Amino acid sequence: MDTRLEAIREQVLARNPGEKEFHQAVVEVFESLGPVLDKHPEFVDAAVLQRLCEPERQIIFRVPWVDDAGRVQINRGFRVEFNSALGPYKGGLRFHPSVYLGIVKFLGFEQIFKNALTGMPIGGGKGGSDFDPRGKSDGEVMRFCQSFMTELYRHIGEYTDVPAGDIGVGGREIGYLFGQYKRITNRYESGVLTGKGIGWGGSLVRPEATGFGTVLFAQEMLKTRGTSFDGQRVVVSGSGNVATFAIAKAQQFGAKVVACSDSSGYVVDENGIDVPLLRQIKEKERGRLKEYAVRRGASVSYIEGGSVWDVDTAVALPCATQNELNTEAATRLVKNGLVAVAEGANMPSTSGAVAVFQEAGILFGPGKAANAGGVATSALEMQQNASRDAWSFEHTEQRLTQIMVGIHDRCAETAETYGSPGNYVVGANIAGFVKVADAMLAQGLI
Missing domain, CATH: 3.40.50.10860 (Leucine Dehydrogenase, chain A, domain 1)
Incomplete structure (x- = not known):
């Protein structure tokens, strides 16, 4: 430092x-x-x-x-x-x-x-x-x-x-x-809270935005290596809102998402996670992931406790909570063929894990960039509230996609400018900091 x-x-x-x-x-x-x-x-x-x-x-x-x-x-x-x-x-x-x-x-x-x-x-x-x-x-x-x-x-x-x-x-x-x-x-005052119901001031795509945005950012990272989600084996931690929609978007891009988790354990479904069933259990019934394995049958494994990062994957999407992916897990993932990590949660990788990824040349999208789709769509919800308007799903998703591609490009260009090409951590930190610091200077000592 x-x-x-x-x-x-x-x-x-x-x-x-x-x-x-x-x-x-x-x-x-x-x-x-x-x-x-x-x-x-x-x-x-x-x-x-x-x-x-x-x-x-x-x-x-x-x-x-x-x-x-x-x-x-x-x-x-x-x-x-x-x-x-x-x-x-x-x-x-x-x-x-x-x-x-x-x-x-x-x-x-x-x-x-x-x-x-x-x-x-x-x-x-x-x-x-x-x-x-x-x-x-x-x-x-x-x-x-x-x-x-x-x-x-x-x-x-x-x-x-x-x-x-x-x-x-x-x-x-x-x-x-x-x-x-x-x-x-x-x-x-509709604009005082975001994440509201669609019928009373909420925005379409807001529930999906963080998970969708994480995958959109990861897709842009993969493009820099001449590849994409298509055909990739993916593991997602968590099974809540962010994880569920990250799974859905990755599958839409052609990936096979084979595992997800909750605080009690994780499931491995080699046929690909059934998103409608997962949402039924976790959102509507407020149940546990173990029930997913019961309903899917013998082809699905449920592992009580343990770490979902024991499952081999090409793309890892940590979407649960802070510091869930440690140095040991990162080392194992790299050894088993990891290509990219995009953080759907806030700071889910420990500093040691991030160092392992970067030293191995793994594409790594930090949460402040990769999971920004949620707050970006919240800002779009604020825009709609201020104008007493409601946008279509397609229009809002298009705006989200533009924002996530822009964040990726901003991080990549900033990292290049400051001598760390391909380092999205450096790019995100510097790009965000300079924008805020310039505004702070302009507004005086407050």
């Missing part, structure tokens, strides 16, 4: 103790930025990096609610409004027991660069709670969401901060959150 950045890194780590995911995200970006500071000393003079690593606002609040047995439960809510140089804060809400300030800050920091790469006028933010919606009734989820929004509403707005969904926050949760916002404010 550049010595100018080492001192800033140490300062950031000291000011944010115990937030290991945030530390990891900061270090990963800093490792790319030495050449930028050589070309732009004004960024050093104006302390852009120090300001970029300090959120503009951090909100932590209590969320009391009553469960179905009449017992009072208490959770903690978060919203980190990280950077608004390019537009209103934009980023999802995550409801999961693992959520704490460090997770939210890592996600918000990544969101700054991801949003910049889309070319859309949106800043970076993130939020959530340590509430676990899994196993809760609709009534319990509704009461929690209403309590959560009763505090959050005062901090958000279509020109201020626009949350969306993330892990644990889907259409059901967004509906309850939006309803409570409308109830408190007495405004039908």
Whole structure:
């Protein structure tokens, strides 16, 4: 790492103790930025990096609610409004027991660069709670969401901060959150949340966008090697919204997706994952992946526990959660013929795994670039809300495709310009950083 950045890194780590995911995200970006500071000393003079690593606002609040047995439960809510140089804060809400300030800050920091790469006028933010919606009734989820929004509403707005969904926050949760916002404010402010239902301000393609976008980015990477998804063996981690639509799009491009996972284990289906059945079980029934194997029959293997990355693949699409793909798994995948990795989740590969991929010459698309399709389509949803319009599926998917191809090309060209051809990590970090840093300089010391 550049010595100018080492001192800033140490300062950031000291000011944010115990937030290991945030530390990891900061270090990963800093490792790319030495050449930028050589070309732009004004960024050093104006302390852009120090300001970029300090959120503009951090909100932590209590969320009391009553469960179905009449017992009072208490959770903690978060919203980190990280950077608004390019537009209103934009980023999802995550409801999961693992959520704490460090997770939210890592996600918000990544969101700054991801949003910049889309070319859309949106800043970076993130939020959530340590509430676990899994196993809760609709009534319990509704009461929690209403309590959560009763505090959050005062901090958000279509020109201020626009949350969306993330892990644990889907259409059901967004509906309850939006309803409570409308109830408190007495405004039908459609643009305050994205990921809404199609019938009340949502956008077609938004559910598919993150998974579709990941595959679109991977397809562009593969083209640089004269190949494509057609005929490729693919493994996807996760089986939620992102993973499901990544599987669907990869299969549309001619790939055979043979494995996916959930927190309990993974399935191997050599005939190719049956997406309608997977969606039926995971989305409509809120069931476990084990049920997929039961219904598909003896031709499908279900492995309790373990790692889906034990399955050989040419293209890996990690779409579950942070740091799920480690150095050992990466080494095994490379040894068994891996060609490309595109991250559908946020920072799913450990820093050691990324190093293994890069040293082996594997095509590697980092999450801030490869999974930007979700937030890009959220910005398209905001456009539709602002104009009181609704676009067709075909038009919206075409816009998404244009955006993802543009992100790929921007990353590739930036990496080439800064002396790291083919390094999408360097390209994504520098392209996103320079766009935000220029805006920060233009707006003065704020």
